[in-house]
Amino acid sequence: MTAAETAIETIQREMTVFARRARASAGRMHPELSLVSYTLLGHLEERGGCRATDLAAHYALDKSTVSRQVAALERAGLVARRVDPDDHRVQVLDLTEAGREILSQVHDSRRAAFRERLSGWPPEDLTRFATYLTRYNA
Amino acid sequence: MTAAETAIETIQREMTVFARRARASAGRMHPELSLVSYTLLGHLEERGGCRATDLAAHYALDKSTVSRQVAALERAGLVARRVDPDDHRVQVLDLTEAGREILSQVHDSRRAAFRERLSGWPPEDLTRFATYLTRYNA
DNA sequence: CCGGCAAGTTGTATTCTGCAACCGGATTCA
DNA sequence: TGAATCCGGTTGCAGAATACAACTTGCCGG
Numbered sequence: 099m100t101a102a103e104t105a106i107e108t109i110q111r112e113m114t115v116f117a118r119r120a121r122a123s124a125g126r127m128h129p130e131l132s133l134v135s136y137t138l139l140g141h142l143e144e145r146g147g148c149r150a151t152d153l154a155a156h157y158a159l160d161k162s163t164v165s166r167q168v169a170a171l172e173r174a175g176l177v178a179r180r181v182d183p184d185d186h187r188v189q190v191l192d193l194t195e196a197g198r199e200i201l202s203q204v205h206d207s208r209r210a211a212f213r214e215r216l217s218g219w220p221p222e223d224l225t226r227f228a229t230y231l232t233r234y235n236a
Numbered sequence: 237m238t239a240a241e242t243a244i245e246t247i248q249r250e251m252t253v254f255a256r257r258a259r260a261s262a263g264r265m266h267p268e269l270s271l272v273s274y275t276l277l278g279h280l281e282e283r284g285g286c287r288a289t290d291l292a293a294h295y296a297l298d299k300s301t302v303s304r305q306v307a308a309l310e311r312a313g314l315v316a317r318r319v320d321p322d323d324h325r326v327q328v329l330d331l332t333e334a335g336r337e338i339l340s341q342v343h344d345s346r347r348a349a350f351r352e353r354l355s356g357w358p359p360e361d362l363t364r365f366a367t368y369l370t371r372y373n374a
Numbered sequence: 375c376c377g378g379c380a381a382g383t384t385g386t387a388t389t390c391t392g393c394a395a396c397c398g399g400a401t402t403c404a
Numbered sequence: 405t406g407a408a409t410c411c412g413g414t415t416g417c418a419g420a421a422t423a424c425a426a427c428t429t430g431c432c433g434g
Binding site for chain 2: 107140213227
Binding site: 287288289299300302304306307324325326 | 384
């Protein structure tokens with residue numbers, strides 16, 4: 099087996115380990131914000147307004163799932179929808195102030211967990227790791 | 237925010253994305269074996285016979301959930317249960333031959349998926365990525 | 375023997391998800 | 405311009421995973 103193949107084995111195994119752990123702990127960290135809701139809010143924060151379809155495509159979710167999640171987030175007052183004046187089919191989603199606040203709380207506690215876990219890593223390794231993960235998920 | 241903090245943000249987000257996708261796609265790749273089932277079988281393969289309660293504790297699942305999953309796996313002929321002669325409350329779980337076989341197939345196809353996904357990565361990036369993941373999970 | 379604890383099972387409710395059918399606005403093309 | 409089509413989104417439905425609680429059965433210390 100080449101070094102690259104060995105690396106692929108390792109990546110697979112470690113990703114699986116991670117998936118297991120994430121599955122086990124996701125619900126416990128923040129009961130008020132599911133993993134998906136959190137992800138969606140985070141996306142909105144980063145990219146500003148976007149469409150439900152974009153979210154669905156990006157996270158490989160069915161549009162119906164996104165529709166319901168967004169509806170729940172809107173009921174909870176965390177996101178706002180407005181119709182795109184240029185295309186009346188489109189709803190542009192945005193965080194509300196409350197959404198921003200909750201997101202920042204959850205963010206902080208998750209960040210603390212990751213920071214704890216990643217403490218002692220050289221900054222250069224952190225940025226490279228981040229790049230790899232992004233590329234993997236792209 | 238420093239570069240390192242930004243990287244931590246990204247790692248956190250991308251890991252989350254990955255975890256969600258892994259779960260969603262696991263069902264599609266192998267309809268006959270959910271991520272949890274796969275994990276449980278893998279556990280049995282590694283450690284040989286164990287109790288349902290051990291699985292529940294190890295994966296932070298409710299014992300009822302494990303009970304149902306194990307029941308399904310037994311119906312599918314992938315695991316066998318036998319009563320512990322020393323304690324009749326206990327059922328010792330073990331892979332059947334069919335279970336071992338399916339597990340190895342799923343293993344292979346997962347490996348193929350990873351290989352596909354990572355094709356085109358320079359070998360040194362693969363090895364570094366593998367190193368980072370291992371370090372992260374350690 | 376009894377009370378309490380441990381292992382599993384089952385009933386119930388909730389949540390997340392995908393698929394399919396549908397609605398209404400936008401676009402294309404003859 | 406008008407019909408066919410496409411696209412964004414919603415809703416009905418069904419299935420899976422899960423937690424919690426109540427229960428059954430077996431074990432063990434007084």
